[in-house]
Amino acid sequence: MWQRIKQGLETRIGLEDLINTKLKSYSVPRNTNIFYTLGGVALVAFIIQAISGFFLLIYYVPHSDHAFRSVQYIMTTAPFGWLFRLMHVVGSNLMVAVIFLHLLSVFFMGSYKKPRELTWIAGWLMLLVTLTFCLSGYLLPWSQLSYWTTTVVTAMPTAFPYVGDYIANLLRGGEFVSGITLNRFFALHVAFLPPILVGLMVIHVFLIRRIGLSSPPFDASSEETKPWTEYRHVSYPNGNSFYPYFVLKELYMVALYLVVMFFVITFMPTLFLPEASNIPANPLMTPAYIKPQWYFLAPYQMLKLIPNKFLGISMQIALIGTFLLWPFFDTKTERNILKRPLLLATFTASLVLWVVLTMWGRSS
Amino acid sequence: MKRRKFLKSLLALLGSTTLVSFAYPLVRFIAPPSRKAEVKRLSLQKNEIPAGEAREIVLNNTPAIIINRPGKGYIALSRVCTHLGCLVGYNKAKGNLICPCHAGIFNLDGKVLSGPPPKPLTEYPLRVEGETIIIG
Numbered sequence: 001m002w003q004r005i006k007q008g009l010e011t012r013i014g015l016e017d018l019i020n021t022k023l024k025s026y027s028v029p030r031n032t033n034i035f036y037t038l039g040g041v042a043l044v045a046f047i048i049q050a051i052s053g054f055f056l057l058i059y060y061v062p063h064s065d066h067a068f069r070s071v072q073y074i075m076t077t078a079p080f081g082w083l084f085r086l087m088h089v090v091g092s093n094l095m096v097a098v099i100f101l102h103l104l105s106v107f108f109m110g111s112y113k114k115p116r117e118l119t120w121i122a123g124w125l126m127l128l129v130t131l132t133f134c135l136s137g138y139l140l141p142w143s144q145l146s147y148w149t150t151t152v153v154t155a156m157p158t159a160f161p162y163v164g165d166y167i168a169n170l171l172r173g174g175e176f177v178s179g180i181t182l183n184r185f186f187a188l189h190v191a192f193l194p195p196i197l198v199g200l201m202v203i204h205v206f207l208i209r210r211i212g213l214s215s216p217p218f219d220a221s222s223e224e225t226k227p228w229t230e231y232r233h234v235s236y237p238n239g240n241s242f243y244p245y246f247v248l249k250e251l252y253m254v255a256l257y258l259v260v261m262f263f264v265i266t267f268m269p270t271l272f273l274p275e276a277s278n279i280p281a282n283p284l285m286t287p288a289y290i291k292p293q294w295y296f297l298a299p300y301q302m303l304k305l306i307p308n309k310f311l312g313i314s315m316q317i318a319l320i321g322t323f324l325l326w327p328f329f330d331t332k333t334e335r336n337i338l339k340r341p342l343l344l345a346t347f348t349a350s351l352v353l354w355v356v357l358t359m360w361g362r363s364s
Numbered sequence: 365m366k367r368r369k370f371l372k373s374l375l376a377l378l379g380s381t382t383l384v385s386f387a388y389p390l391v392r393f394i395a396p397p398s399r400k401a402e403v404k405r406l407s408l409q410k411n412e413i414p415a416g417e418a419r420e421i422v423l424n425n426t427p428a429i430i431i432n433r434p435g436k437g438y439i440a441l442s443r444v445c446t447h448l449g450c451l452v453g454y455n456k457a458k459g460n461l462i463c464p465c466h467a468g469i470f471n472l473d474g475k476v477l478s479g480p481p482p483k484p485l486t487e488y489p490l491r492v493e494g495e496t497i498i499i500g
Contacts, residue, residue, distance in 0.1 A: 148450055152465055155449035169396045176425070176449075180397070284420070284427050286451040288464050304466045309447055309482045364467075 023243035027236045029215035032246065035105035036213075038098055040250040041257050043201065045095035048261075049133075050194070052088040060140070062186040064179035067142035068280040086265045092134055093272050094261055096295045099127050107326075107347065110335030111214040115228050117327035119207040124324045126200045129193055134293065136189040139182060145274065147281035148290045150185070151177050159313040176283065212236075217335035227333070291361070298354050301361035405500040410492065413438070418454040423488060423500055427451050429461075430490070430499065433472045440499045441474045442486035452485065461485070 009015045028036070059078050061070040074081035103123065106112055112120035139150045154177060157167035173180030212234030240246060264271055276287045292300050299316050306312035322329070330343070337344050406423055408430065413419050418431040420443065427443040431454060441461070443451040450465035460477060461470040468479035475484045490499050 148465065151450060152448040155447075158448075170394065173396045284422065284451070286453070286464050288453075290450070290465055300466075303448075303480060307478075307480055309480055312480060 019243070023247075024241050026209075026242040027239035028213050028242055028246050029236050029239050031216050031219065032213075032240075032249070033216060034249065034253060035101070035109070036246075037250040037253040038102035038105060039204075039208075041253050042095060042098045042102055044254045045091060045098055045257065046197070046201075048091050049088060049095060052084045052091060053190070055084045056088055057190065062140070062183060064142055064182050064281075067140060067182060071141040071143075082269075083265070086269055087261070088137075089272050090261055090264045092137065093293065093295075094257065094264075096130060096134065098257065099130060100295070103127065104351075108337055109214070110217050110337060112327045113330070113333070113335055114327070115211055115231075116207070116214060119204060119211070120327050121324060122200050122204040122207065126197060126204065128320070129197045129200065131295070133189065133193050133197070134295075136185040136193065138293075139177075139185045140189065141277065142182060142281045143277045144279040144281055144285075144287050145276035145290065147177055147283065148276075148286050149292055150181065152290075152292075154181070156313055159309045178283075214335075218338070294358065294362070297361035298357035301357045301364070304361075304364070405498060407499070408497045410495050410497060413497075416456060418456070421499070428488060428499075429454060430497065431472055436472070438490055438492065438497055439473065440488040440490040441470075442488070444486070445481055446476075446483040446485065447479070447481040 006015065056074065059070055059074045059081060061067060071085070074085050106120070106123070135150070135153055139146045154168055154171045157171070158164040169175060171181070171184070172178070173184050210233070214234070215236070272293070276290060279287070291297065302316065303312045306315065332340070334340055337347065404424055406421060408419070413430060413432045415432050415434050418429050420427065420429050422428065423440070428440055429443050430438060430440050432438055445452050445463040445465065445468050447463065447466055447468050450463050452461040452463045452468070452470060455462050459472060461472070462468075463479070463481070466480050468481040469477040470481070470485055471477050474487055488499055490497060
């Protein structure tokens with residue numbers, strides 16, 4: 001039976017040729033490490049988000065009168081509703097964590113350098129789209145946490161003169177966060193953002209395949225000696241096949257991802273659901289303790305520390321812009337960060353600063 | 365060659381007309397629905413707010429607060445923090461207004477004492493006629 005299906009496909013689309021040319025003879029550097037698998041893990045994380053999200057749509061009602069109750073229904077009444085909701089909630093946090101790690105390892109290994117600038121930019125745009133996913137999804141349960149986090153975020157454009165108020169009102173569909181905002185964010189979350197993210201993924205993966213994977217820069221053999229003046233494909237004739245060697249490595253990391261996810265769901269289900277997420281939204285009362293998710297704690301603390309709204313928000317935009325265009329600022333050909341003490345020091349200092357701001361934001 | 369150039373310009377014209385005639389409705393479509401500013405008045409009895417106490421109200425769809433400042437009389441302030449829009453709360457013990465989101469602190473006149481808010485809280489006109497406080 002299986003043989004006949006395989007034979008049928010072979011006759012029609014040349015399956016074997018496809019697998020041989022795209023997966024088996026596509027070889028990756030022999031010294032790839034586990035950090036190379038994080039992009040693949042992020043892809044699987046996104047697929048899990050999409051699937052659990054589709055299921056949540058069956059019971060979720062995107063209306064300010066019913067949203068909170070429908071989420072409660074999913075959590076308490078719909079059979080295994082809690083499982084799909086928690087997979088979606090925990091999964092979103094873990095997906096951001098995986099993307100952060102992916103970004104850090106790409107930075108550390110200098111993989112963003114010429115000719116891979118566009119891959120880096122596509123990746124950064126994907127991170128921004130993912131964070132927009134997180135923000136828009138945050139409003140949907142229509143809890144106190146949802147409401148006030150969204151109030152703060154949608155008020156950020158007001159730091160800019162003239163156009164700021166208009167942009168804020170455009171996002172919210174009015175002067176305040178309301179049912180109109182809920183519908184806008186719902187549309188963003190389930191209809192506008194998914195194709196954008198998938199489109200960027202296609203570009204990202206296309207670029208990786210077209211240019212060829214970069215190799216870890218830590219041994220002398222991996223140095224690219226020729227300066228990059230015209231297009232060429234980077235290949236590793238002595239490397240390992242993508243399939244099965246690299247795919248297996250990725251599968252191990254995906255399994256690890258799932259273990260972490262189900263460990264959190266089983267043993268700490270409220271880790272990402274603080275108290276304010278169990279109280280229905282009240283536009284007349286800001287709760288005493290309102291904090292963003294862990295990945296926004298550093299920018300949150302920065303906003304608190306910089307005693308000027310315009311400066312605080314412009315600085316964050318400038319930081320994002322710098323990271324986004326980083327490959328064009330860092331044009332040195334040396335890819336090994338260990339041979340570049342200044343870059344290594346800046347990298348470590350930024351990382352430490354980020355951790356300190358996050359901890360500070362959490363405890364203050 | 366002239367004919368080709370003409371056709372190219374025609375295509376550009378048609379293309380840009382189509383684009384504009386789609387873009388304009390789109391911008392109008394996603395723009396926030398217009399809302400007429402309501403100017404409503406609100407009145408309260410003086411004895412509802414003893415000295416040192418405050419009362420939260422909603423004025424023209426905006427959450428606001430009336431405070432009876434000891435020694436300085438009544439004031440009506442918007443509760444919307446001028447930083448990023450959270451609602452300030454009255455702290456009777458410290459005699460100030462605190463925004464829980466990014467730790468902005470205002471005094472009872474609505475002026476910024478500390479934290480990131482760029483502007484004082486909006487003050488609403490308020491007058492006292494006999495035993496009645498009229499806001500707005």
